Amino acid sequence: MVSNIARPRYCAALALLFLFSFWGETVAAPNPHFSPFEALWIWMPFILSGFLLNLVMSLLAAVLGTILGGLLGIAQLSTSKVICSSSVFVTQVFRNTPWIIILFAVMLLVPFELKLGTRSLIIPDWLKATVGFAIPVSANVAEVVRGAILSVPSGQWESSESLGFSKWQTLRMVILPQCVKRMMAPWMNAYAILVLSTPIAAVLGVHEAVGNAQQAMEALGARTSLLVPFYSFILVLFFFYIYPISRLTLWLERRYAVYL
Amino acid sequence: MPFTSSDGDAWPSDQPIVSLVDVHKSFGHVEVLRGISFDVFQGDAVCIIGPSGSGKSTLIRCINGLANFQRGSIKVEGQEVSDANIDKRKLRKKVGIVFQQYNLFPHKTALQNIMMAPIHVLREPKDVVLDRAVKLMKKVRLDGLENRYPGELSGGQQQRVAIARSLAMNPNIMLFDEVTAALDPETVKEVLRTIRELTEEDMTCILVTHEMGFAREVGDHIYFTDRGLIVEHGEPDEFFKAAKDPRTRAFLNQVL
Numbered sequence: 001m002v003s004n005i006a007r008p009r010y011c012a013a014l015a016l017l018f019l020f021s022f023w024g025e026t027v028a029a030p031n032p033h034f035s036p037f038e039a040l041w042i043w044m045p046f047i048l049s050g051f052l053l054n055l056v057m058s059l060l061a062a063v064l065g066t067i068l069g070g071l072l073g074i075a076q077l078s079t080s081k082v083i084c085s086s087s088v089f090v091t092q093v094f095r096n097t098p099w100i101i102i103l104f105a106v107m108l109l110v111p112f113e114l115k116l117g118t119r120s121l122i123i124p125d126w127l128k129a130t131v132g133f134a135i136p137v138s139a140n141v142a143e144v145v146r147g148a149i150l151s152v153p154s155g156q157w158e159s160s161e162s163l164g165f166s167k168w169q170t171l172r173m174v175i176l177p178q179c180v181k182r183m184m185a186p187w188m189n190a191y192a193i194l195v196l197s198t199p200i201a202a203v204l205g206v207h208e209a210v211g212n213a214q215q216a217m218e219a220l221g222a223r224t225s226l227l228v229p230f231y232s233f234i235l236v237l238f239f240f241y242i243y244p245i246s247r248l249t250l251w252l253e254r255r256y257a258v259y260l
Numbered sequence: 261m262p263f264t265s266s267d268g269d270a271w272p273s274d275q276p277i278v279s280l281v282d283v284h285k286s287f288g289h290v291e292v293l294r295g296i297s298f299d300v301f302q303g304d305a306v307c308i309i310g311p312s313g314s315g316k317s318t319l320i321r322c323i324n325g326l327a328n329f330q331r332g333s334i335k336v337e338g339q340e341v342s343d344a345n346i347d348k349r350k351l352r353k354k355v356g357i358v359f360q361q362y363n364l365f366p367h368k369t370a371l372q373n374i375m376m377a378p379i380h381v382l383r384e385p386k387d388v389v390l391d392r393a394v395k396l397m398k399k400v401r402l403d404g405l406e407n408r409y410p411g412e413l414s415g416g417q418q419q420r421v422a423i424a425r426s427l428a429m430n431p432n433i434m435l436f437d438e439v440t441a442a443l444d445p446e447t448v449k450e451v452l453r454t455i456r457e458l459t460e461e462d463m464t465c466i467l468v469t470h471e472m473g474f475a476r477e478v479g480d481h482i483y484f485t486d487r488g489l490i491v492e493h494g495e496p497d498e499f500f501k502a503a504k505d506p507r508t509r510a511f512l513n514q515v516l
Contacts, residue, residue: 159363159422162326163377163429164352173380177367 014239018232034220036229043216044233050212051237053126054198057208061133061198062191068134069141074171076146087142094139099132100200106132107204126208129201137194144186148179188249192242199234209234271302271337271432277464278323278433283332285318292318293329294488300433303462307475307496310485311511316468317360319485320435323466324355336433349381356426357435360442362418364410370421371397371406374428382429389428396424400454416447420454427458434458436467472515476500484508 034042075087094102110128114121152175160170202211213230220226271277276299285293292315300306308316321327322334325341325348334341341351364373374393378384397403400420410418419439426434436455440448452474459465459478469475475482475496482499484492484507492505500516503509 153361153363155359155361155363156365158326159357159359159365162324162352162357163425164349164381165377166349169380173376174365178365 010243014236018229018236036226039216039220039226040229040233043213043220043230046216047209047212047230047233048237050207050209051234053206053208054195054238055241057126057130057133057198057201057206058191058195060130061137061194064131064134065137065194066141066187068138070145072138072142073145073149076142077149091139091142094136095143097136099136099197100203102135103129103132103200103204106135125204126201126206129198129204129206133194133198133201137190140190140193141187144183144190145179147186148182149175151182152178185249185253188245188252192245192249195242195245196238209237273302275338276300276335277302277337278466279333279335280323281333281335283319283322283329283334285315285322285327285329292488293322295332296485296488296490297332298483298490298493300464300466302432302464304480305459305465305467305478306481306483307479308466308468308483308485309470309472309475309511310483310491314485315488316485317437320357320437320466320468323433323435324357325351326357353382353429354431355433355435356429356431357437358419358422358426358439360438362410362415362422362442364418364422364425366410369407369409370402370413373410373421374425377425378428392428393424396427397421399427399457400424401450414447415443416450419443419447419451423451423454423458433464433466436465436469438468438470440469440471470515472500472512484511486511 072087072091075083076091078084078087106128107125110123110131112123114123149171156174156178157170160174165174198208199210201208202214205211207215213234217223217226217230278300280299281297283293283296284291296315296319298306308319310316318327322329323336323341328342336351336355339346339351364370365376368376371390371393374396375386375389378389378392379386394403394406397406400423402417402420402424405413405417410421413421423434423439439455440451443451448471452471455465455467456474456478465478467475467479477496479496482493482496483490484499484503484505486507492503492508493499499508500512503512
């Protein structure tokens with residue numbers, strides 16, 4: 001599996017692309033101030049610290065979104081009409097709304113600071129953005145969970161019922177354990193999409209990788225020759241984070257395909 | 261009479277342990293049961309045969325409350341099963357069911373499949389349940405395969421685990437819903453042998469089956485259903501030798 005993750009030809013192609021992007025200025029028309037490579041080198045810690053925030057936001061949003069989505073997915077299968085239809089409604093709304101709209105809504109609706117008695121708690125923008133990401137993620141996870149539960153043969157419910165298990169016991173001990181395997185791959189997909197969506201937060205002033213790169217380029221005089229190397233660097237960052245995940249997803253899909 | 265512990269006294273032999281009176285059930289406009297009545301006594305093995313679509317599986321599911329019915333009455337040990345106030349869990353502890361498709365839990369080993377309900381539903385101590393589960397695996401002649409997952413067992417072996425899983429609840433009545441219909445012919449024998457042993461131990465059994473030879477051999481009473489009605493019934497010998505109703509004769513001619 002390790003050899004799969006670091007497939008040499010993909011990595012080599014990306015590295016070439018990355019190096020080639022410096023060609024424009026370093027070789028063809030040397031700049032008196034900083035070459036793009038030097039500029040990137042100087043600003044790299046700044047961009048990397050932004051990227052760290054992308055990862056933190058994605059991980060937190062994934063955890064929150066998975067918990068909310070799990071509950072939402074189960075609620076959609078409730079026998080109570082009210083719970084069922086309201087959770088279907090919520091899921092559909094958040095699944096079919098552009099993420100940036102949800103993000104704006106969270107940014108504007110959540111107050112800048114929370115007052116708890118005498119103490120006030122300032123909510124940083126990145127945390128608000130994380131909540132904003134968790135909402136559409138939960139809607140997507142809800143559909144994954146619902147689909148997985150429905151994919152378990154009805155005979156499992158029937159035999160559990162005949163053995164005296166309650167509905168919750170059946171869900172917890174019989175149905176959900178069988179769902180975990182089925183949900184793994186679609187969940188990983190959802191996570192990959194979430195990670196790739198985190199730069200949307202830049203629009204809202206969160207200092208993540210893309211926002212920081214833009215700021216760095218502005219500080220360097222907004223030279224167009226910087227665009228390709230700086231954005232390529234971000235591409236490489238995301239690629240090396242996501243690619244192993246998608247390989248792992250494929251591996252899991254194959255691994256568990258056997259047992260379904 | 262309320263449910264008592266199934267470990268308690270045996271049901272008196274002069275009263276039916278299961279009693280159906282004029283049971284009607286329909287799915288929408290389709291009437292699947294149109295007035296079924298019969299009694300089953302403690303220790304009896306009752307076989308229900310009939311063409312597919314005649315409502316046999318639905319009937320058997322009504323007895324342990326997995327399916328509901330619109331009219332009539334089903335009493336198990338004197339307790340009306342359609343009564344909304346009864347404890348369905350206690351009913352299901354009394355009445356075990358084995359399905360055509362085994363429905364074992366694929367993520368649990370054979371032994372865990374057997375142990376789950378006694379531990380989580382009956383809340384019995386684990387060591388007691390383990391002891392019983394091991395004995396049941398031996399009883400269905402699958403000792404040595406305790407740690408296999410259902411996917412690693414043949415259909416016949418899975419079905420025997422399913423029987424053991426039902427027996428682990430110490431039921432007084434066992435329902436079998438075409439338990440050999442999905443099996444390869446060579447694995448049918450062992451499953452039938454297990455059921456035969458149960459009937460010999462005087463377990464009350466209600467079987468829906470297509471195995472006519474088996475029905476004749478183990479059945480104390482045969483019911484032939486067609487289109488939601490009991491067309492004919494009798495002791496196995498007279499039933500198979502001298503069926504009176506033309507529909508029964510036509511059916512028997514086809515399958516025998």
